[in-house]
Amino acid sequence: MIKWINTRFWASVARLILRNRIIILTLVVGMTIFLGYQWKNMRFSYTEANLLPDNHPVNNEYNKFLGIFGEEGNLIILAVKDSSLFTPEKFNAWNRLSKRFYAKSEVSAVISTDNLKKLIKDDENQRFDLEDLVKGKIKTQEEAEAIRDELFQNLPFYKSLLFNEEGTIRTAVYLDKEIVNTATRKDFIYSEVLPIIEEFEAETGMDLRVSGMPYIRTLNSQNIVDEIGLFIGAALLITSLIFFFFFRSFRATFISMIVVIIGVMWSFGVIGLLNYEITVLTALIPPLIIVIGIPNCIFFINKYQQEVKKHGNQAKSLQRVISKIGNATLMTNMTTAAGFATFIITESKLLKEFGIVASINIIAIFILSLLIIPIIYSFMALPKKKHLHHLNKRWIGAFVSWMEKMVRHHRFAVYAVSVALLVVSIIGIYQIRISGSLIEDMPQRADFFKDIRFFEEEFDGIMPLEILIDTKNKNGVTKLPTLKRMERLEELIEETPELSQPMSIVSLAKYSRQAYFGGLAKNYSLPTSNENYWISSFAAKSKSEANLLASFVDSTGRYARITTFMKDIGTDRMERIEENLQNKINNTFPEKKYDVTMTGKALVFLKGTKYLVNNLIMSLSLAIFLISLFMAYLFRSFRMILISLVPNLLPLLITAGMMGFLGVPIKPSTILVFSIAFGISVDDTIHFLAKYRQELQSNHWRIRKSVYAALRETGVSMFYTSIVLFFGFSVFMISSFGGTVALGGLVSATLLFAMLANLLLLPSLLLSLERSIANKRVLKEPNFRILPEKPNRKLSDLVRRKNRNNKS
Known part of the structure; x- marks a missing residue:
């Protein structure tokens, strides 16, 4: 019925x-x-991919940090590594560059040699003041060299922010936080930043390096947009x-x-x-x-x-x-x-x-x-x-004949190869690593990616890692015991090669002591208890120091931040660094007095990747469960469900093994492979088993004849569709994004393995297990007729009889 x-x-x-x-x-x-x-x-995303649920604790901590200090990813960094920079002509051009950026309404602040301030002691008014490092246009080589020496020898506060020991000079451009996650950011980058950079390089002949999350995100997003048309055109072709x-x-x-x-x-x-x-x-x-x-x-x-x-x-x-x-x-x-x-x-x-x-x-x-x-x-x-x-076509017939020959005469070889692939794949699976990198999937041939690597080498990373310190008291941050605890934590950060030199109120406190004792670099350290009393009295009267303080401490003095940057490293190493920092935090900051949390884009992305890996198992298990229910509804046989899953799970294991051997990590892009491939590859299984069930009924439950007939009938269409899918997904391998390349290659390989498994392993299993499945009680009539069947006389009689009843 x-x-x-x-x-x-x-x-x-x-x-x-x-x-x-x-x-x-x-x-x-x-x-x-x-x-x-x-x-x-439609609109394009202007933020990094947040892989965590909105209410996840890691997201909550990150949003708390943003609520206190605002958007962290609003910094564009410009850098030059050229010994000829400190000549009058080029140094003046470098300073004009920062002026041009500061004149833009989209920019909230610029820190560069042009407007760099020295903290000095005003004995007469008993306060700290800020003095310009560069006073007007540089006219002589001696002036340029004097500024260079002053910067590198006497201003350690600006080390890592504006220069490093190898002589690389930077300019920090802070975008207005209101535009960072909007389309205005993209327009500003393309209409203002890039033309200004090109003009500077043409004028000076120097190679200007550019980085920072707003810049990277903009160019990376544009690559995604450009590739949509490329993928569609290539897929159609x-x-x-x-x-x-x-x-x-x-x-x-x-x-x-x-x-x-x-x-x-x-x-x-x-x-x-x-x-x-x-x-x-x-x-x-x-x-x-x-x-x-x-x-x-x-x-x-x-x-x-x-x-x-x-x-x-x-x-x-x-x-x-x-x-x-x-x-x-x-x-x-x-x-x-x-x-x-x-x-x-x-x-x-x-x-x-x-x-x-x-x-x-x-x-x-x-x-x-x-x-x-x-x-x-x-x-x-x-x-x-x-x-x-x-x-x-003869060659299609030859392919089908080869499959039939393998199933008929070489089933042991099919099983042996399958088991061997399974064993090797399991070995490869144990070598899979998890990647929580923000930049690993970015186009590595792009100029902005080369600049990312430059900043990693010169300044030890570009991915921000923030440590938020809640002292639970107003002005608790400025207390000397708090500063000393933060200094001990910063010492561990400095000892970690994958992290950049930290920036915090500790640096400002050291700079205040240096200014109080004559501005000599040897005095750049935290003050003692006695010194802190006098230095604090100067700082309390200083508006200039308050301006510097705003980036590191909130307006109440309760919260402080320690900012460092992380290199693009493996997830395992990132987790060890996080563990080391957490242990140091636990040993340094008593829980009753302090609440210290780690956050930042690098850590959020790491946690997001781990979250997705855990959900990969859940989503893939759900896919297998749903499709198993679907197969059960179609064929009403538990044994057929098990038989049908084998040729579809084996390709997934082979692909996972390949990822281990080829060094392709588990990451947001490659996580998609398994559920996508399983959902597509099971189609061939349904086609084959449906035709097999039909042939069983037509051939009076003779297994061998039915298997060979189903193989000949479905082999051609399965081959056609598998070839289209293989080359179709291979289109993604032309991408400049590593994750998309891996997705295309892995899905293509999985579907190819799935086709061979469904055409060789599945019929072999049916033949080997024919005694346990070759009866009507095991393989019941399905609820849906999936493939065209031969005329059924009883059904035809029923239809004709019902038509006659309707007429009467």
Whole structure:
């Protein structure tokens, strides 16, 4: 009865589509226009990817820090490493550069040699004042060298911020915090920063290095935008070429391109409709729709041409395409969408949005294929004989014969290779590392990435790590015991080679003592208890010192920050550094008096990566569970579920092993591989097992004959779709982003392994376990008819009988 209802349903769908062609096409055009109108709501992300849930404790700590000290990622750093800088002409040009930036409304402050202030003691008024290091335009070489000597020898307070021991000079440009996470930042970088830099380099002939999170984020985001068009164009090109190679028909290729292009337009429209940002993940969805949509077109068009070749009746062929392949393609698209939909449970906004948009658009591309392909063909003449020649290609027949030979005569070899790959993969899995790097996936050939490495070498990192100290008392930060505790923590930071020299109120306190005792560098240290009394009295009267203090202490004097920068290092090393710092904090700051937390973008990204790794296991387990339930609903057999999972889990293990051996880490981009690949590869299993069940019924439960028949029937279409998917995902390997390259290569490899597993290992298992599955009680009738079946007399009689009853 269920089969009859299902058959009637799809027959009704076929009639509905073919009888309302103009209306349906009008609706498709109308929906395309509507979703196209939603493009105006699309916007690109102007912040780093936050992988943690909004209410996660690490996010809460970071937001608390931002609430006290404001946005930390508003600093653009300019640097020059050139001994000729300290000549009158070039040094004046360097100072003019900082003036040009400070004149911009988007800039809140600039710290450079041009406006660098020396803290000096005013004995007459018993306070500290600020004095300019550079007084006007430099005219002689002697003046330039005197400034250089003063900076490098007597101003250790500015070390790491404005210079290092190797002679590299920096300028710090602080953007207005209100524009850092808006489109204004992008406009400012491209319309102001880059032209000013180019003019300076042309004028001086020096190589100006630029870094800082606003600058990096802007150029990195633009790379993502540029690659969207590149991916879409490359995916359309490669899939259309492969499609034409298989079908040798411009008409079929053109129809397929129409389907996927509309699918791409819908995918952008869905992003705009949901008011989501385009991130490094959602940018992958349009080309993914192309790659996943083409196999749908292959199934529909291949079935249409097969039907035309059989009987030459166009109406009958189109009806069978919808009623037979429609159900099969729906089921396979549902499993693919389920693989993406598992990301929705991660509670990570980035992955959740990716999962929602991807799963919606996978179902949408199925609907488009189901509607557009039959309708367009209904307005065209029947395919010519030359368009049907691909159905009898010899090399495809040879491939299928080879698979059958392996399954028939070399099953032991298939098992041996599978076990060997499994063992090797397990060894590789133990070598996988986890990456929490903010910059690892950035385009390494880009100039701004080379500048990142320059700053890492010269100033020990660019990723901010912040330590927030709550003294629990007003003005508790300025107490000498607090300063000494902070100094002990800073000593550990200075001893850690992966961290830069820290900046905090401790540096300012040392600078105050230096100024109080004549400005000599040897006096740059924390004051004693007796000294602190007199120095504090000077500081209390000093507006100049208060200006310097604002960056390190909040307005109440309760909170202090220690800022350092971290190199791009492995997650294991980052965790050890975090552990060492935490141990030092616990031993130095009593919990009753202080509340000390570590935060900053580097730490948030590390925690986000760890969070995603834990959720990877959950999402993949959910995908396996959901698809297992789906298989159980289809085949009503626990043994068939186990058999079907083997050829789909083995490719995932092989891929994980490859990641270990090739040094590809687990990170936000590669985490996607497993759920995506599993959701897609299980489609082949469904096709094969459905055809196998059909052949069992037709061949009176003779296992061997049914397996070989199913292999010959499904091998060609599985090969076609797997090749399209392999080369389609390979398109992502042209990316300049390391994570996207790894995603494309790993998914392609996984799907290739999955195809071979479903065509060799799965039928081998069915033959080896034939005694335990070859009966009607084990392999029950499924709830859905997935592949076209041979006429069933009982069903036909039932349909005719019901029709007669309706007439009477």
